[in-house]
Amino acid sequence: VTLRQKMLLMLALTVMGVVAAVGWTGSVRVGHVFEDMDRQQTDLLVGQFQHEFNQRASETAAAVDRMAASDTLRRIAFDLSNGGDSAPYLTVAVPLAEEYRLDYLELIGHDGSIVSSLQWTARFGYKEPAVTAAGKPAFLKQEDLPDGTSQVGLFAVRTVTGSDPPLYVVGGRQLDAGFLRDFSVPAGTQIFIYKNVSGPFDAHNFAGPLQGPDSGEHYEALVDDARSNARNAEGVVYPTSRSEDSMSVTAIPLKGLEGDVLAVLVVANSRRSMVEVQRHIRDIAYGIAGLGIIFAVLASLWIAARISRPIEELARAAGRVAEGDWETRVDIRTMDEVGALARSFNNMTRQLAEQRERLVQTERVAAWRELARRLAHELKNPLTPLQITVENMVRARKLPKKQFDEVFKESTATLEAEIENLKTIVGRFSDFSKLPKPQALEMDAREAVRRVVKLYGPALEEKEIELGTSISAEPLPILGDSELLHRALSNLVLNAMDAMPEGGTLTVSAVRAREMVRISVADTGAGLTPEECERLFTPYYTTKQHGTGLGLAIVQSVIADHNGTIAVENVEGGGARFVIGLPLAESAEA
């Protein structure tokens, strides 16, 4: 992750967080406002329905009042008060109820016995306790019916006008879907009545237009609350998983004369319009927030780019320096901290270049000194015998000819040998300077290793050196010059053999290590000091008495020409290990 990406992420998250916090706060506040409005609307509806309910109660009482004052009932009351038989009036409640549009009607004699009953004709003669409520406003009453059920009705009890002894009229209307049908219900609002409040909740006890997604079960908690606590219960009901189907519900307990809850009026107000408006507002808020976030990202990009570009240039310049371009410089565009950093970078690279130049010159001098020392050393060895031989020949001139000839012959042989030695030394230096460039062809690195092992196997046995190999079973393709690699590996094996004059173990391995081929040659000799490790690959540096110091330099040169690496390390328990890393051919990487 780049600095620019980090800055972009941080800025974007910050802006998004701010937008989200503002949006959430606004949404919550708007939600509260709408909830308050919904509650006020529901309260208004509840008040309206309670008013309409009271209106129905008044209408019921008025109907019973009119009936009590009717000529029909006054005539019946007169007949009964004069000892008339009540039997002929057994079914008189039927036409009267039809005329006055009542669902329940009973005529009660002065002794409280039923004379005529619309809802349960067979109950004539039985007592009706509701007569004690004569003259009171309409009230709720549970009415038992012949089929064993009971229904809740809105009743009024009146005394027939002028009757003495009194004849009572108990008339009522059933609280059912028909009762609710006359209520003026605004769109989106539903009203139900839950009847038969005793016993566990049963959705079948609802009367009203229960349709669509609504189902009585969802009102159970509110209805139970209302009927158990005898007070209004309010809440939001979710008939489906969709919030627009939710309803604001108020359950109103309807009580009888004794204060007992006989039914529950449920007013359910749809929240669809409110939810849709809320959703619309939220969608607008999300749109604005999205645009804000996009703007924030673009702004963050611009700000991040403005801040990070000089730093990125510095990073690229540092990378070029690391790659060896010591002349790299960065532009100084500002006078702030970034500008100071750029100036410091330019100073640093300039100083590094100067120090490197001085170091190169120093090393060059040291190399020449080392070369001179090595050449002097190498040339001094054959020159001393040449000088002694020439001096012997000068002295031998005084000897007899036969002896002289013998000395001359020995001296010339010595001279030729030493001159040949000098030529050999000169040839080696010439070879190092003329080391050819590798002819890279795709080859299997295992073949180069096996070739070397096979070549030096007899010599190793002769020197009682045990050979251990670990060569990959898979091909190790590389691009390389087989002759040069053979020469390099031979050098390493010969060095290892020299390091184990008393015998030991030579371990050669060739394995694949990710995208490289790793070849190692390890011995169990005396190992190397840290200084030797550091200088081992320096040309003309040798730890052997008769070495030229060019062997490992040639090896390093060959490996470098193959874009590889070579390193040396001490092996735990004694000995040294040379590790070569060569890149796999591209075909193998694919």
Place this chain on the structure above:
Amino acid sequence: MGRRFVISRGVAWLMLACVAASACAGTRPHYGGTLRIETQGDPWQMPDGIARRLVLDTLTTVGDAGGARPALAVRWESQNADHRWEFWIRPGVHFQDGEALTADAVAAALTDTCSHTGAACPWSAVHAVGPSVVFTSDSPAPDLPELLAQTQFGIGRQDASGAVVGTGPFRVTGFANGALTLVANDDCWAGRPFADAVEVRTRRTIRDQWLDLSVGKTDIVEVPPELLRQAQQQHLNVLVSRPVDLLALTISPSGAFVSREMRQAAALAVDRTALYNVIFQKQGEVTASLLPQGLSGYSFLFLSDRDLDRARALRGGANASLTMLGADDTGATMQLAAARLALNLHEAGFNVQVTQAGSRQPPTLALRRVHLEAASPRPALDEMLARFGQNGTVNGTDAAALWQAERGVLDNEAIVPLLWLPRAWAAGERVRDLRLSVDGEPLLADASLEGAK
């Protein structure tokens, strides 16, 4: 003086004769016309379909004072201690399709009645012997002549077209638009009826019947007992029979009423007075007997008072499992009576509910209206026992023996008699000489129409 006196007496006698003749001509029944009658039920239904009575004759009839009278049988005699009865068939009687009535035809018709209609026949075998029909039975049948007067034992046969023909005063000619049409049988052995035809409109509600009567669209309509007082208040020409229908609660010995104590508790819980006073508007008589008081003379011995405390005590803490109570009539009055009984039983602690009309499951408690045709005590008890499917026997002819026999049946508390109800009919102004049979059915063959030619 003598001549003038004779002349004046002669003129006076002549004038008296003319007045008498004109008076006789005004009251004499007229032949002709169509007598229209409306009913709620099926006029052909057993056992008392009104059309059936017009088409089919029985071997005997019942007199107003009881006792069998000759009809298709001219005489009869019993043998072998009432185990064998022989009835001589009236000669010269023909079916309405012209075929002569024979003893073989009578035996075949009665055998068919027993085997196909499921009627409880008080004989074991019937066969023709020359001009007579012989009945044999395993047990004595002393009342067979009067029992044979029941409508269910009418003699008929199918003609070539498959229609039922009998020897009665009318024959069926068709059924269209809910009206059954019968025309007079000119060759009826009992004489031609006055009316040329009878039209029976079926399935008419009482309200519609009364409306039709008021506008002259019909001549005779039914008057249920509960509306009898109302009919009289409306000054309808009402003919009322003696009590001929028994309203009774039958209790199947199962479920909550498997024990006699429970059935007795139910019998004690019912409030007959409320049924009589209110639902049936004080018509008929409260009873706990299978026979009306006027017939048996002892029915008051069966107590009909309600005793709710004893009913509750008898019931005790028995399980109040739900018991269904049904009425054999879907009419509103019978349903109301059933609902009242359910209330009575509920007061005693029973959990009783009235079944809806059309319920296939036979209810444990059934409110039945049972018709009585016999007019003598012993045949009447035999008939009622047969109607209720009881196998009681009456040993002896006196009232004590009948009471013993009836008590033996009622002691099981499976039948709870409630009310004896009359039958009533209202006739229009143009109907003359309409009478009711002893079992309350109109005798249409004897009625004539005013203004008919």
